[in-house]
Amino acid sequence: MSQFLAYLEQPELDPYLINEVFLSLSNKNNFQFGKYTHYQIFPATKPLKDFTRKIFNFDHIVQVQKITKDLPIHIDFNRQLAFNYIIETGGEEVKTCFYNANHELIEEHIILKHKWHCIRVNGNHNVKNITSQRIALTVNFPPIGKV
Numbered sequence: 473m474s475q476f477l478a479y480l481e482q483p484e485l486d487p488y489l490i491n492e493v494f495l496s497l498s499n500k501n502n503f504q505f506g507k508y509t510h511y512q513i514f515p516a517t518k519p520l521k522d523f524t525r526k527i528f529n530f531d532h533i534v535q536v537q538k539i540t541k542d543l544p545i546h547i548d549f550n551r552q553l554a555f556n557y558i559i560e561t562g563g564e565e566v567k568t569c570f571y572n573a574n575h576e577l578i579e580e581h582i583i584l585k586h587k588w589h590c591i592r593v594n595g596n597h598n599v600k601n602i603t604s605q606r607i608a609l610t611v612n613f614p615p616i617g618k619v
C-alpha cells in the first residue's frame with residue numbers, strides 16, 4: 473500500500489487517442505519556468521478532453537506532459553494530486569520518487585505505462601533515470617477560483 477501512488481480502473485486509451493496525445497505536442501507549450509526547458513506541458517486536443525470527461529466525474533484540466541531529462545526534487549505549485557496515464561516511460565528504469573521534508577526518500581515506483589494512476593504531488597517528489605522522452609496524459613482539478 474502506497475501513501476503516494478494508486479492505480480485506477482479507468483479504461484486504457486485506444487490507438488486513435490494515443491495519436492491525439494502526439495498531436496497535442498504541436499500545441500503551444502503551457503509551461504515556461506526559467507531553466508526547466510526539459511519539462512513541457514501542452515493542452516490536450518478535443519478528443520482527449522471528450523474522453524477524460526467521460527471517464528472522470530469531476531471538473532478537470534487535461535494536458536500532455538513531455539519530460540526529456542530527470543526532474544529535480546520539487547513540489548507542484550498548482551495541484552495536490554495528478555491523475556496520469558503514461559504513454560512512453562522515458563526508459564526502463566525511470567523511477568518516480570517521493571521524499572519527506574528533509575529530502576529523505578520514502579517511496580520510489582516504476583510506474584506502469586497504459587495504466588491510469590493517481591499520485592500525490594503536494595510533497596517533495598522527482599522523476600529520475602530518464603533516457604528518452606517521457607510522455608504522459610495528465611489530469612488535475614482546476615486551480616481554486618478557475619472553475
Ligand SMILES: [Fe+2]
Pocket residue numbers: 546547548593597
Ligand atoms: Fe511534479
